Amino acid sequence: MNPDRLRRRDFLGVMGVATAAAMRCGRAGASSKRPPNLLFVFADQLGRNHCGYAGAQQARTPCLDRLAAQGADFFNAVSTMPVCAAFRASLMTGKYPTSTGMVINELRMNPCHECFGHVLTRGGYETGYIGKWHLYANQLGHHHDPKNSFVPPGPNRLGFDGYWAAYNFHHEYYRAYYHTDSEEKLSYGDGVYEPDGQTELALDFIRRSAPSEKPFALFLSYGTPHDPWSATNVPAAYRAMFRDAAIPNPPNYQDKNDPYADQWGRLSPGQRRQLEAWRRNYYAMTANLDWNIGRLLGALDEAGLTEETLVVFTSDHGEMFGAQGRRAKNIFYEEAARVPFLMRWPGVIPEGAASDACLSTVDILPTVLSLLGLPVPQAAEGMDLSACARGVQGPEPEAALLQNTGACAAWEDGHEWRALRDKRFTYAIYRVDRSEHLYDNQKDPYQMTNLAGDPAHTGRLEGCRTLLAERLAALNDGFAASTWYRDHWIADRIILRGAKG
Numbered sequence: 001m002n003p004d005r006l007r008r009r010d011f012l013g014v015m016g017v018a019t020a021a022a023m024r025c026g027r028a029g030a031s032s033k034r035p036p037n038l039l040f041v042f043a044d045q046l047g048r049n050h051c052g053y054a055g056a057q058q059a060r061t062p063c064l065d066r067l068a069a070q071g072a073d074f075f076n077a078v079s080t081m082p083v084c085a086a087f088r089a090s091l092m093t094g095k096y097p098t099s100t101g102m103v104i105n106e107l108r109m110n111p112c113h114e115c116f117g118h119v120l121t122r123g124g125y126e127t128g129y130i131g132k133w134h135l136y137a138n139q140l141g142h143h144h145d146p147k148n149s150f151v152p153p154g155p156n157r158l159g160f161d162g163y164w165a166a167y168n169f170h171h172e173y174y175r176a177y178y179h180t181d182s183e184e185k186l187s188y189g190d191g192v193y194e195p196d197g198q199t200e201l202a203l204d205f206i207r208r209s210a211p212s213e214k215p216f217a218l219f220l221s222y223g224t225p226h227d228p229w230s231a232t233n234v235p236a237a238y239r240a241m242f243r244d245a246a247i248p249n250p251p252n253y254q255d256k257n258d259p260y261a262d263q264w265g266r267l268s269p270g271q272r273r274q275l276e277a278w279r280r281n282y283y284a285m286t287a288n289l290d291w292n293i294g295r296l297l298g299a300l301d302e303a304g305l306t307e308e309t310l311v312v313f314t315s316d317h318g319e320m321f322g323a324q325g326r327r328a329k330n331i332f333y334e335e336a337a338r339v340p341f342l343m344r345w346p347g348v349i350p351e352g353a354a355s356d357a358c359l360s361t362v363d364i365l366p367t368v369l370s371l372l373g374l375p376v377p378q379a380a381e382g383m384d385l386s387a388c389a390r391g392v393q394g395p396e397p398e399a400a401l402l403q404n405t406g407a408c409a410a411w412e413d414g415h416e417w418r419a420l421r422d423k424r425f426t427y428a429i430y431r432v433d434r435s436e437h438l439y440d441n442q443k444d445p446y447q448m449t450n451l452a453g454d455p456a457h458t459g460r461l462e463g464c465r466t467l468l469a470e471r472l473a474a475l476n477d478g479f480a481a482s483t484w485y486r487d488h489w490i491a492d493r494i495i496l497r498g499a500k501g
Contacts, residue, residue, distance in 0.1 A: 074343075320335050
């Protein structure tokens with residue numbers, strides 16, 4: 001029997017008779033042989049609190065708003081570790097940072113893991129990866145040096161053996177470039193804004209893939225709306241949209257820096273004066289990102305692939321912008337940790353579905369692969385939440401576990417924390433002094449009142465301590481100092497030992 005048909009039959013069996021019927025009715029004109037496509041799009045530093053569909057009044061995100069209405073919105077989704085490289089390692093493996101070893105930025109990941117790309121390639125998918133990778137370079141800085149920006153074909157692409165138009169890391173959107181299979185830096189075109197150029201590559205990939213009997217899996221990793229938020233890093237037309245917008249500091253803004261923040265999380269007096277201008281440019285970048293997402297969805301419509309394609313949109317983390325006395329990310333507070341997570345697949349995922357499941361980054365791989373009817377690697381540490389996407393009862397985590405294993409990109413102890421976020425509360429503890437935080441996110445959405453010292457919440461605090469200890473023990477997470485990983489797993493910022501394959 002044709003393996004594609006066998007996989008399709010098994011997939012429909014898993015989905016159930018009613019869902020299968022809906023799928024068939026919705027795809028009368030489409031090929032019955034090809035399994036579903038996957039379009040996985042993720043932004044960099046876009047918090048859920050900055051999306052229009054989530055209530056951000058300043059945001060102009062009509063395409064994301066429409067996508068949210070057409071599928072499932074996981075409104076309690078969080079980033080397992082709100083840092084770029086740690087997120088990407090967890091996304092690709094379904095494992096926590098303490099299992100991948102990607103404990104700070106600018107490390108080279110050990111390719112020993114079974115990853116998204118491996119499963120998709122073995123499953124008969126034509127893979128594509130466009131944009132920021134951030135799992136290869138092993139130097140702090142020197143982002144434009146091909147030694148850091150070019151990921152050679154082979155194991156370090158983690159199974160993405162098809163189309164490759166990517167680079168490791170940079171955020172200069174008018175100095176943008178990408179690599180294919182050589183160190184040559186390829187341009188998107190003179191004066192082309194990077195997200196626009198990346199979208200053009202993605203549109204071409206979709207159009208070329210449309211006639212094929214082979215399904216595609218395209219990952220598109222945008223760099224925006226990550227800083228720098230300078231006027232020269234944002235298209236003028238989008239800056240003009242927010243020129244007169246009033247975007248003041250949030251209620252939980254603090255004049256003093258958070259004492260637990262690393263150098264990337266602290267604000268200078270000059271930076272504090274720029275916060276509102278930064279926010280304007282951030283929203284301008286987000287509006288441009290939204291326009292490009294609309295182009296992608298339009299291309300699926302034009303190719304007749306909308307009902308044949310699972311679309312996923314998320315982000316690696318958010319941005320603090322002065323909330324809690326911090327900038328950037330790498331913290332358990334809502335602004336940094338809570339991210340958009342949207343899934344659309346007509347006939348399979350109900351329109352307007354909303355899930356309160358505590359989804360975190362490690363759950364994405366098992367959830368998406370299960371929806372595609374593909375096997376989940378046994379070593380994955382996340383949970384399959386595909387039932388939640390389909391709007392039916394299924395297992396859920398009691399709470400999402402969040403980890404911080406060090407400063408953003410430096411071997412510097414003293415910033416490590418662990419946290420739990422359930423459907424109402426966030427609990428966190430710092431390693432350096434064992435200080436605890438407990439917030440009621442429903443009554444106190446800006447997390448301004450720490451309930452850890454409130455006698456009325458002693459029982460809840462004890463429950464959080466117990467659950468956290470159980471979760472860490474199950475992962476063999478000893479809550480080590482950041483430099484422990486440097487000294488035991490890593491040489492020359494390359495992860496060599498200790499990572500669990």
